[in-house]
Amino acid sequence: MTDKLLTARTKLGRLPDRGRHDRETIHRILDEAFLCHVGFSVDGQPFVIPTGYGRKGETLYIHGSAASRMLRNLQKGTPACFTVTLVDGLVLARSAFHHSMNYRSVVVLGTATLVENSAEKVEALRAISEQIIAGRWDEVRHPTEQELKATSVLRLDLSGASAKIRTGPPKDDEEDYSLPIWAGVLPLVMTPGMPLVDPGMKFDAELPASVKNYSRSR
Amino acid sequence: MTDKLLTARTKLGRLPDRGRHDRETIHRILDEAFLCHVGFSVDGQPFVIPTGYGRKGETLYIHGSAASRMLRNLQKGTPACFTVTLVDGLVLARSAFHHSMNYRSVVVLGTATLVENSAEKVEALRAISEQIIAGRWDEVRHPTEQELKATSVLRLDLSGASAKIRTGPPKDDEEDYSLPIWAGVLPLVMTPGMPLVDPGMKFDAELPASVKNYSRSR
Numbered sequence: 001m002t003d004k005l006l007t008a009r010t011k012l013g014r015l016p017d018r019g020r021h022d023r024e025t026i027h028r029i030l031d032e033a034f035l036c037h038v039g040f041s042v043d044g045q046p047f048v049i050p051t052g053y054g055r056k057g058e059t060l061y062i063h064g065s066a067a068s069r070m071l072r073n074l075q076k077g078t079p080a081c082f083t084v085t086l087v088d089g090l091v092l093a094r095s096a097f098h099h100s101m102n103y104r105s106v107v108v109l110g111t112a113t114l115v116e117n118s119a120e121k122v123e124a125l126r127a128i129s130e131q132i133i134a135g136r137w138d139e140v141r142h143p144t145e146q147e148l149k150a151t152s153v154l155r156l157d158l159s160g161a162s163a164k165i166r167t168g169p170p171k172d173d174e175e176d177y178s179l180p181i182w183a184g185v186l187p188l189v190m191t192p193g194m195p196l197v198d199p200g201m202k203f204d205a206e207l208p209a210s211v212k213n214y215s216r217s218r
Numbered sequence: 219m220t221d222k223l224l225t226a227r228t229k230l231g232r233l234p235d236r237g238r239h240d241r242e243t244i245h246r247i248l249d250e251a252f253l254c255h256v257g258f259s260v261d262g263q264p265f266v267i268p269t270g271y272g273r274k275g276e277t278l279y280i281h282g283s284a285a286s287r288m289l290r291n292l293q294k295g296t297p298a299c300f301t302v303t304l305v306d307g308l309v310l311a312r313s314a315f316h317h318s319m320n321y322r323s324v325v326v327l328g329t330a331t332l333v334e335n336s337a338e339k340v341e342a343l344r345a346i347s348e349q350i351i352a353g354r355w356d357e358v359r360h361p362t363e364q365e366l367k368a369t370s371v372l373r374l375d376l377s378g379a380s381a382k383i384r385t386g387p388p389k390d391d392e393e394d395y396s397l398p399i400w401a402g403v404l405p406l407v408m409t410p411g412m413p414l415v416d417p418g419m420k421f422d423a424e425l426p427a428s429v430k431n432y433s434r435s436r
Contacts, residue, residue: 035303037301038266039266041259044297046297047325047327048255049325052319079263081257085253090351093358096347096355097361097369101253103268107265107266139399140312140314140317141313141315142314143313143314151315170416172418179359181357181423181426182423182426182429183418184415185414186411186414186429188408189411192405193406193407195402195404196405199387201400203398210310214404
């Protein structure tokens with residue numbers, strides 16, 4: 001992405017202190033999440049579709065059925081936006097006006113391209129799997145040729161990525177600090193529940209390491 | 219939304235069994251979540267921006283600074299897409315290919331309009347606040363005239379809404395059920411952590427009911 005495009009498209013609006021463009025910050029957010037919201041337009045109508053992703057270096061990968069309407073549209077080269085959001089907490093101020101959220105988000109602008117090389121395709125599928133649940137890939141049956149054919153993988157370069165972050169306590173108007181109102185942050189965390197075994201299991205099997213060790217923090 | 223538009227825009231692609239259009243399903247998903255991803259295009263470039271929302275009847279409300287680039291673009295009448303996603307769990311199959319997620323999502327296509335009536339504006343702000351943390355609105359200082367002026371509220375009608383849902387265990391290929399691989403679902407839940415008091419608090423205050431009773435289930 002050229003500097004001109006960066007200025008026009010990924011620069012921040014009103015709150016420049018919330019903007020972060022350094023690679024480490026962007027990578028850390030992308031590695032902690034696993035769901036992105038993909039935006040693209042068809043005949044002037046924007047669509048925003050949630051899907052899993054994987055990061056490898058400076059590339060995001062998504063996948064889906066080769067028949068997927070979203071993937072078929074994206075691989076035509078239509079401009080896209082991939083957004084990843086982690087909500088860290090509710091910021092509870094003394095005034096309704098200063099309520100906010102603590103969050104970390106990454107917005108990636110660019111154009112997705114179809115992965116045609118089959119070695120890259122398998123590596124991308126592994127990256128998506130590892131992103132969603134680390135260690136699972138090595139526990140399961142890998143894709144057959146036929147399954148690979150039925151699957152499309154798209155890549156999106158991270159050069160058009162920017163991050164936005166809000167952390168910390170509320171910021172109230174000076175005179176509101178004397179109001180008798182509790183203020184603070186209610187943290188929100190995505191936590192795993194008790195694993196539910198498939199009722200179709202034909203035998204007893206121990207919980208695999210990928211499930212036992214599951215964690216979103218990176 | 220006319221039937222023709224519904225057919226052209228909100229009908230489902232390959233997996234019609236995952237589609238739900240009934241109002242109750244759509245409302246229940248929208249009421250359990252509080253964050254939406256808003257899609258809109260500027261000069262052919264789509265943007266997807268996370269923001270809180272509130273539902274009242276058949277209307278979604280979002281708000282922000284009157285100077286917000288997103289709100290200023292949306293209120294011009296540009297086509298928009300609001301997407302709300304709840305991830306309920308990771309679906310862990312025996313094959314990499316059949317891995318999936320359990321989720322509930324709502325996609326709303328339409329055009330947002332600026333709320334100009336000041337009674338509706340206050341009610342919309344209350345709806346957004348109640349959606350994010352029920353009961354908080356009545357605990358805090360309400361917006362002043364000046365704060366209302368600095369805030370824009372947009373409404374989006376739910377007539378262009380559709381829901382998609384996946385639930386239940388993995389569906390593997392018949393022959394894979396005999397593989398010695400644990401399969402099932404790892405539920406994921408957004409849970410509140412320990413509330414963090416604002417270091418700027420000038421006195422001791424009990425935790426308010428809105429924080430004590432906080433829950434995402436509706």
